[in-house]
Amino acid sequence: MFGLNKIIPVDPNINFLGLRRNFLIFSILAILFSIGLLSIKGLNLGIDFKGGTLIEVSTKNTSIGELREILSSSYSDVSLQEFGNENIILIRLQNKSNQESIETVNSVKNLIQDKVVEFRRSEFVGPTISSELLFRGFQAVSFALIAILIYIWLRFEWQFGFGAVVALTHDVLFTLGLLSILNVEFSLATIAAILTIAGYSINDTVVIFDRVRENLRKYKKLELVDLFNLSVNNTLSRTIMTSLTTLLALVSLFIFGGEVIRPFALTMIIGVIIGTYSSVFIAVPTLLIFKFRPQDEDD
Amino acid sequence: MKNYPIWKSFTVISLVLLGIIFAIPSIIYDENSENWFLKNKINLGLDLQGGSYLLLEVQLDVLYKEELDNFVDSVRLISRDQAVKIEKIDIQENEVVVFFANKEKIKDIRDSFFQMYRGVTLQINNNKLSIKLNDEYRKIIQDSAIKQSLEIVRKRIDESGTKEPLIQRSGKKRILLQLPGVKDPERIKDLLGKTAKLTFHIVDNDNTSALQNNLAPFGKIIVSDMYDENTKYLLDKRAVVGGENLVDAKGSFDQTEGHAVSFRFDTEGAQKFGKVTTNNIGKNLAVVLDGVVITAPRISSAITGGSGIITGNFNAQEASDLAVLLRAGALPAPLEIVEERSVGAGLGADSIAAGQIAAIIGMVLVCVFMILIYGTFGALANVSLIVNLFIIISLLGTIGATLTLPGIAGIVLTIGMAVDANVLIFERIKEESLKQTKVFLIVKNGFDRAMSTILDANITTLIAAVLLFAFGSGPIRGFSITLSLGVIASMFTALMLTNFLVYMYLSIANKKKLIL
Numbered sequence: 001m002f003g004l005n006k007i008i009p010v011d012p013n014i015n016f017l018g019l020r021r022n023f024l025i026f027s028i029l030a031i032l033f034s035i036g037l038l039s040i041k042g043l044n045l046g047i048d049f050k051g052g053t054l055i056e057v058s059t060k061n062t063s064i065g066e067l068r069e070i071l072s073s074s075y076s077d078v079s080l081q082e083f084g085n086e087n088i089i090l091i092r093l094q095n096k097s098n099q100e101s102i103e104t105v106n107s108v109k110n111l112i113q114d115k116v117v118e119f120r121r122s123e124f125v126g127p128t129i130s131s132e133l134l135f136r137g138f139q140a141v142s143f144a145l146i147a148i149l150i151y152i153w154l155r156f157e158w159q160f161g162f163g164a165v166v167a168l169t170h171d172v173l174f175t176l177g178l179l180s181i182l183n184v185e186f187s188l189a190t191i192a193a194i195l196t197i198a199g200y201s202i203n204d205t206v207v208i209f210d211r212v213r214e215n216l217r218k219y220k221k222l223e224l225v226d227l228f229n230l231s232v233n234n235t236l237s238r239t240i241m242t243s244l245t246t247l248l249a250l251v252s253l254f255i256f257g258g259e260v261i262r263p264f265a266l267t268m269i270i271g272v273i274i275g276t277y278s279s280v281f282i283a284v285p286t287l288l289i290f291k292f293r294p295q296d297e298d299d
Numbered sequence: 300m301k302n303y304p305i306w307k308s309f310t311v312i313s314l315v316l317l318g319i320i321f322a323i324p325s326i327i328y329d330e331n332s333e334n335w336f337l338k339n340k341i342n343l344g345l346d347l348q349g350g351s352y353l354l355l356e357v358q359l360d361v362l363y364k365e366e367l368d369n370f371v372d373s374v375r376l377i378s379r380d381q382a383v384k385i386e387k388i389d390i391q392e393n394e395v396v397v398f399f400a401n402k403e404k405i406k407d408i409r410d411s412f413f414q415m416y417r418g419v420t421l422q423i424n425n426n427k428l429s430i431k432l433n434d435e436y437r438k439i440i441q442d443s444a445i446k447q448s449l450e451i452v453r454k455r456i457d458e459s460g461t462k463e464p465l466i467q468r469s470g471k472k473r474i475l476l477q478l479p480g481v482k483d484p485e486r487i488k489d490l491l492g493k494t495a496k497l498t499f500h501i502v503d504n505d506n507t508s509a510l511q512n513n514l515a516p517f518g519k520i521i522v523s524d525m526y527d528e529n530t531k532y533l534l535d536k537r538a539v540v541g542g543e544n545l546v547d548a549k550g551s552f553d554q555t556e557g558h559a560v561s562f563r564f565d566t567e568g569a570q571k572f573g574k575v576t577t578n579n580i581g582k583n584l585a586v587v588l589d590g591v592v593i594t595a596p597r598i599s600s601a602i603t604g605g606s607g608i609i610t611g612n613f614n615a616q617e618a619s620d621l622a623v624l625l626r627a628g629a630l631p632a633p634l635e636i637v638e639e640r641s642v643g644a645g646l647g648a649d650s651i652a653a654g655q656i657a658a659i660i661g662m663v664l665v666c667v668f669m670i671l672i673y674g675t676f677g678a679l680a681n682v683s684l685i686v687n688l689f690i691i692i693s694l695l696g697t698i699g700a701t702l703t704l705p706g707i708a709g710i711v712l713t714i715g716m717a718v719d720a721n722v723l724i725f726e727r728i729k730e731e732s733l734k735q736t737k738v739f740l741i742v743k744n745g746f747d748r749a750m751s752t753i754l755d756a757n758i759t760t761l762i763a764a765v766l767l768f769a770f771g772s773g774p775i776r777g778f779s780i781t782l783s784l785g786v787i788a789s790m791f792t793a794l795m796l797t798n799f800l801v802y803m804y805l806s807i808a809n810k811k812k813l814i815l
Contacts, residue, residue, distance in 0.1 A: 126636075256656045257707075
């Protein structure tokens with residue numbers, strides 16, 4: 001039987017927990033930085049959450065500059081952006097009222113009619129809808145976190161639930177911080193990505209916790225730090241394998257999946273990396289706060 | 300094949316075959332097929348096949364205000380009958396307060412009013428009568444307005460020739476429209492943007508001072524011309540007859556009049572119309588649509604046949620659209636478009652192509668990687684992965700789910716995540732192989748020990764997906780569906796199909812030693 005799996009040692013013995021302080025400091029700094037960024041710079045909200053109008057056109061014999069010139073004489077609040085290639089242009093407009101936007105779409109279409117091959121897409125989200133969507137997005141993320149916490153709590157001891165939620169909150173905040181730095185558009189699809197990251201990160205954490213629980217039963221005398229280290233090492237090749245296959249699929253989606261889905265793929269890629277990191281370096285060390293064995297207290 | 304029950308092999312093989320067979324309709328994708336089997340294909344979302352999604356909000360405030368106006372008119376009529384003078388009428392956001400000159404008959408007025416509008420809250424305070432739109436009354440107005448609006452919208456969309464539209468109520472006061480294949484929603488938006496309330500009124504040409512002062516006396520209204528805002532007409536407020544009495548309307552063309560809309564009344568309408576035109580020969584009759592006068596021709600003779608034409612400066616499209624609106628009937632209140640998402644067929648096709656490429660390349664990468672790492676076992680996992688994909692497609696087709704662009708992303712993501720269960724199993728087998736030498740025992744323990752971890756890990760992903768479905772809208776739901784189906788299918792393929800394949804392989808290859 002062939003197979004390169006032997007490059008990952010069958011029984012690795014890496015002292016992950018020994019490095020926990022360094023990673024803890026790194027993560028705390030990253031989270032503080034993310035919170036700072038989110039409150040100062042904020043997220044690049046798309047029209048789903050900000051409201052407004054978006055028109056995607058494919059053009060002929062023109063440039064983005066020319067279109068910008070045509071439109072900016074009529075609209076002060078217009079922004080244009082090449083989308084994937086130079087012939088596809090995204091036009092964004094902010095409008096105060098619903099009625100105004102409907103008229104805007106028509107007049108924009110008339111203004112650039114002769115430069116356009118196809119109106120590929122037009123979206124308009126009114127102010128009431130965008131605030132509703134934002135609210136529902138928050139609802140979905142918070143309920144998901146709570147539901148996952150409850151599930152972990154039922155399946156494991158509550159301490160594991162605590163560790164999982166610390167890791168999860170870390171992942172969500174860290175990912176949002178990176179989205180803010182990279183100025184990735186935050187849309188409904190991004191909310192979906194965040195929730196999937198939550199699911200993925202928990203998935204990773206649960207696999208390691210499962211092993212921790214098993215080892216707690218198996219090795220009654222082992223020091224907790226060593227036991228946690230052993231558990232992380234036991235599951236290490238799985239952690240790496242699954243992250244890599246997921247990343248392979250996501251990178252393929254990022255490169256070939258088209259312009260519309262790219263922010264989603266990027267968010268997922270960031271999240272999967274952070275989720276994998278946090279399962280090993282945040283979730284497991286958090287368990288050290290708790291004393292799992294009565295005899296530990298006797299020592 | 301020892302240790303492997305026949306019923307289990309049979310179940311696995313038949314489920315796999317079902318998964319592959321029911322993926323065929325979606326892979327062939329014959330759009331117009333009537334074949335019962337080929338009809339089990341995936342529905343493409345509007346973002347993939349092209350089309351328009353519109354969310355409309357019924358402007359209930361307009362209706363509440365109209366009802367308050369009705370209150371004022373009725374209270375005026377009643378007090379005139381009772382010979383009580385009204386000093387002042389105060390119209391507030393939610394109520395009308397009427398100040399009477401004296402309070403003698405105020406109770407009678409209240410009772411007569413209540414006869415007409417049961418359910419409103421009436422309060423007497425000295426010489427003051429307040430009429431309030433309470434919550435129940437508003438809810439009645441709201442419900443009937445939404446019901447009527449839905450019906451009218453449906454008629455208008457049907458008349459416009461849109462195929463397979465989806466029209467449904469959404470929340471308290473919204474209507475959701477999905478119009479597959481509609482390239483240019485502008486015409487639809489035009490059709491929905493008009494209330495299309497048509498009424499006929501006698502024009503008052505005698506009272507010229509009212510027009511000059513722009514102040515309509517009781518029972519009259521001032522309405523401007525459709526084509527010239529400065530031309531005003533003084534009309535009887537009471538309509539002679541309205542659009543609700545129309546039975547037919549269609550665009551017509553006449554050498555002298557140009558494009559016009561010809562219409563026909565029902566019996567009641569024809570009678571009313573005949574009577575009014577008989578009694579008012581010489582006067583003008585204004586045709587009012589949504590608060591503006593389209594035309595106001597002179598009545599030269601009695602029209603008793605119950606039909607007529609409306610002329611205006613129409614072109615052919617405008618005349619035929621107006622006919623559509625009149626046939627469908629008036630909306631109880633204006634509709635406002637609060638969300639619109641339209642995708643052209645070009646972008647939809649591009650998205651499908653890009654999604655397919657991403658899925659195929661993602662698949663190839665993952666498969667190559669699995670073989671590199673796990674060798675033959677990796678190849679077995681790849682068979683499971685491919686079957687997994689077929690199962691997702693066939694489930695999407697048979698349950699009639701809608702595939703959206705985020706849905707495609709969900710499938711690609713699933714390709715990466717689905718091997719996880721296999722990886723968990725193989726890693727367990729690897730560990731077991733260090734402790735055991737009996738090949739079948741190693742494999743059995745590997746699968747058994749991985750089982751609970753696989754369940755725990757996948758249920759958390761399912762929780763996230765289900766919540767996404769509950770709170771998400773449209774395309775995002777498509778993502779949560781493919782992700783959930785993918786997760787469920789991957790548990791089946793790993794725990795049953797990979798299991799079956801591994802046993803098969805080990806029996807056929809007759810391995811005495813297992814190194815993974």
